[in-house]
């Protein structure tokens with residue numbers, strides 16, 4: 001059981017890392033473009049409000065974060081604090097939910 | 113420089129401390145020569161282990177100035193610029209006495225990693241042919257020359273954090289069998305090496321790869337096991 005779970009978590013970690021690599025590059029390129037073009041908050045919101053492409057992109061970005069971060073944190077908690085088992089996994093599920101909630105708020109904040 | 117200042121860890125499972133010795137410096141002197149000089153000339157109670165003296169048996173590994181090394185093939189020149197040597201038993205293993213580490217757990221983990229070959233054929237069958245230039249065969253070649261010295265295991269931080277971790281040498285052994293097209297216990301072996309005490313615990317630190325005296329990369333083998341385990345898990349075979 002542990003073998004299968006670890007193997008699948010590893011695969012999820014790898015796949016989300018690949019997604020993150022791409023998302024971070026796109027995100028940084030966008031930020032640099034916005035800064036160079038001198039876009040202010042109002043102009044940025046003008047471009048993101050109601051734009052399903054940005055909604056889709058940042059949703060994918062958020063999904064990758066929600067998958068990737070708790071798996072990495074899981075190893076840190078086990079190895080550095082010796083925290084294993086169900087209580088750790090419950091904490092990580094709550095942590096993932098928290099990340100998802102904060103991220104979703106940010107995404108909807110610039111979409112709606 | 114005519115003498116070496118050598119500090120040697122002396123003690124047992126209950127603890128111990130360093131004791132100082134002066135050893136005459138010689139040309140082409142190996143670290144094992146230094147230990148042997150101490151034991152034969154200065155202090156016959158010193159316990160240490162060696163057999164082949166030519167880098168084949170894997171029994172002489174120790175911690176030399178803080179780094180795990182095979183001592184028979186490590187020249188004093190390579191490791192000590194200032195005439196000082198500090199020798200201790202291998203880390204991450206219990207001590208039996210002085211420089212002798214207890215290797216039982218290390219080798220038990222090879223067994224736990226399903227490190228033995230499971231053949232399909234009997235003596236009545238013909239030999240199985242493996243093309244020397246095939247990909248799996250070349251991967252086996254790169255990893256097969258392990259002498260079981262324990263240098264990698266002693267250098268791995270994950271072993272220190274997680275005492276159940278099978279460690280680089282046992283996983284490297286499992287990898288050579290995973291790549292062996294004649295082996296019949298693949299699924300069983302993957303189950304033995306996957307999981308948080310197996311290949312998935314490896315952080316790809318590369319300490320094992322940097323220190324292995326046989327220039328093996330257990331890290332690469334462990335990465336291969338992770339890929340194989342993921343493929344098996346996605347197919348529902350793990």
Ligand code: SF4
Pocket residue numbers: 267268269270271279280313314315316317318319320321330331334
């Ligand atoms: S690469 Fe893996 S096995 Fe090798 S030292 Fe690092 S954690 Fe240990």
Ligand code: SF4
Pocket residue numbers: 257258259260261262263264265280281284323324325326327328330
């Ligand atoms: S992999 Fe290298 S360092 Fe590890 S036991 Fe084998 S020979 Fe020694």
Ligand code: FES
Pocket residue numbers: 162163164165166167168169170171172173182183184185
């Ligand atoms: S004594 Fe055999 S490897 Fe060093």
